Amino acid sequence: MTPAPPDLHGLAVMLLAVVALFLFSRDRIPMENSALVVLALLVVGFEVFPYVSPSGQSIGTRDFLAGFGNSALITIMALLMCTRGLEVTGALQPVADRLARLWLKSPTFALLVALLLAATLSMFLNNTPVVAMLLPILISVGLRTGTPASSMLMPVGYATIVGGVCTTIGTSTNLLVVQVSAEMGLAPMGMFHFTPIAVVAAGLAILYLWLVAPRLIPARTAPMPDTSPRVFEAVLHVGEQSAVIGATISELIARTEGAMKLSAIERGPGLFVARLPSVTIRAGDRLHVRDTPDRLKRFEKQLDVALYDALDPGHALAAGEAPKAGDQRMAEIVVTRGSPLHRRTLKTVPFFTHHGLLPVAVHRPRSPGAEVTDIGEVFLRAGDIVLVQGSAAALDVIKRLGNVLVVDGSMDLPHTSKAPLAGAIMVSVVLLAATGALSITVAALLGVLAMVTSNCLNWRAALGALDRRLIIVIVTSLALGRALTVTGGMDYVAGLYVMVAEPWPTFVALAGLLLVIALLTEFVTNNAAAVLGTPVAMFVAQRLGVPPEPFVLAVLFGANMSYLTPIGYQTNLMVLSAGGYRFTDFFRVGLPLQQIMWWSLSILLAWRYGLF
Structure with missing residues (x-):
């Protein structure tokens, strides 16, 4: 029997939900917008157009904005901050170092260890930093041993998704499903409530x-060309107050203990002076040099000059735009095919300006002897490496985007003296939540407090861990789900599904729901699929007269099964660039993985x- 359609408000909200899912699937439109x-x-x-349901239930602005105070969202933000504490203290680095050494001894066994490590860490931590930690190791090991990095990166990336589904705090999606189902009357789920089921499938x-x-996986060519210290084309700007004004070139080189190799002196647009030892340095001169990043930074201090901002000839990094010294980081960004940097020049691409980064040098692996007179005009090709400078928060945002490959995320390494303490705090958060001594929300908030008060984490880094896209998408999805529930739209969708599934055994209805959510999450954000799918699961179970929990868990598991496309999950995008994969590689490897997870979990x- 076809269910009766909802009223005009319900139809309008259903149409808006379709529009939202379409917008969320568009890469060219920022998700937060x-x-x-x-x-x-x-x-x-x-x-x-105010609304009151036939049962007298109303819904309005306060209900739609209540998501900003939702306990699941607060928990997610607190856990992201705790994870950031592990990152900035380098708490996970010793594990990564041991893994790298093991890989050189036994690659096959090391791959298994890496998969298990990635899955286990992702049960308790956000998987983005886990992948970010492992990527440089796997790339380096691949280059040293001659093993294609593409054979390692995608399996490890998938392992973090598989592991994240095993606990309620493994992903933000899990927390949202648990919270939404609890608000609808389902008994709250503990941290390991569904772990036995998920671990077997994992x-x-x-x-x-x-x-x-x-x-x-075909042997793809990763964009990283080598592991040797990279030599960059850079420009040092002599400021008005520089101590080297009036010094000769020979005196300048002597200040660097003979280490600096000066390739050109630019004294105006296109005007170069001879590099004679007796030539004196003037304010405004631009010194063209070729060297490694650490030496470039050393030259800055030795010569009292500043690395030149390739985007603006009028100033250097010493100007007000530069980050404060204590917050400065340098990173090497590899240009990959399909990235916003490919086939563009530094001066024309808005990528760096939008993200608060200053490009200061360029490395050209295929033409190491070529001189670059204006690094801002360099036509970037796949494999080129841009040395950038910016705040830790800005570099972290770039890593999370996943559309460029950040090879070396920090020349200013985090202090590791706090690493054991940060690790102990995170373990305590997990134990308090796992034993039921405190709720997950309270334990996570106490973890943030401990991280901040113990100086494992400062507020700048803590706030930098928050993802504005995640926040606004979660709030919008909660508001949309609430509107669909109150106006009867969710009941109508559930009725349609029951009408199709009712002739079949309950097991088929369960497996079908899991597959529908899994396919939906390939094209829209998994949080949106989870929040909208959870009420449907509750209604479907109610209509079928069976316990709702397995159907809710089907939504939870399905919303995490982002295996078929690189756009389905953030870590897929990260390994896409790093491994040099093609779009079809994800489908080739992800389809069997999806089938394994779908059938085993169902x-x-x-x-x-007891649904057989």
Whole structure:
């Protein structure tokens, strides 16, 4: 029997939900912009056309904005801050170092260890920093041993997704599903409530990623060309107050103990002076040099000059735009095909300006002897490396975007003296939540407090861990789900699904729901798929007369199964650039993985809850 359609408000919200899913699937539209538009339409629409359901339930602006205070969102933000504490203190670095040494001894066994390590860490930490930590190691090991990095990066990236599904804090998606279902009357789930089911499926997935997946991946060429110290073309700007004004070139080189190799002196646009030892340095001169990043920074201090900003000939990094000394980082960004830097010049691409980074040098691996007279006019090609300078927060944002490859994220390494303390705080958070001594939200908030008060984390770094896209998408998804529930749209969608699934056994209805959510999450944000899918799961179970928990878990598991496309999950985008993969590689490797997870989780859920 076809369910009765909802009223006009319900139909309008259903249409808006379709529009939202479409917008969330568009790469060219910033996700936060799409989410804000949808949220604004909800608020304005229900403000202009107030709604009261037949049962007397109303919904309005306060309900739509309540997501900003949702406990699941607060928990997610607190856990991201705690994870940042591990990052900035280098708490995970000793693990990474041991893994690198093991890889040189036994690559096959090391790959299994890497997969298990990635999956285990992702059970308790956000998987983005886990992948960011492992990527440089895997790339370096691949180059040293002659093993294609592409055979390692994708399996390890998938392992973090597989591991994240095993606990309630493994991903933000898990927390949202647990919170939304609890608000709808389902019994709260503890940290390891569904771990036994997920771990069995994850174990099968790990075996596939270890033994089969590397053989399915073509030998792709990673954009990193070598591991030797890279020599960059850079320009040092002599400021008005520089101590080297009036010094001769010979005196200048002597200040660097003979280390600096001066290739040219630019005294105006296109005007170069002879590099005679007796030539004196003037204010405004630009010294063209070729050297490694650490030496370039040393020359800055020795000569009292500043690395030149390639985007603006009028100033150097010593100007007000430069980050404060204590917050300065340098990073090497590799130009990859399909990235916003490919086939562009530094002066024409808005990428660096938008993200608060200053490009200061360029490395050209295929023409090491070529001189670059104006690094801002260099036509970037795949494999070129741009040395950038900026704040730790700005560099972290670049890493999270995933559309460029950050090879070396820090020349100013984090202090590691706090690493054991940061690790102990994170372990305490997990234990307090796992034992039920405190709720996950309270334990995470106490973890942030401990990180900050113990100086493992400062507020700049803590706030830099927050993802504005994640926040606004979660709030919008919660508001949209609330509107669909109150106006009857969710009940209508559930009724349509039941109408199709009712003739089949309950197991088929469960497996079908899991697959639908898994396919949906390939094209829209997994948080949106989870928040919208959870009420549907509750309604479907109610209509079928079965316990709702297995259907809710089907949504949770399905929303994490982003295996078929590189756009489905953030870590997929990260390894896409680093491994030199093609779009089709993800489908080739991800489809068998999706089938393994789908069938194993469906069978385990049906067996656990007696739905056969």
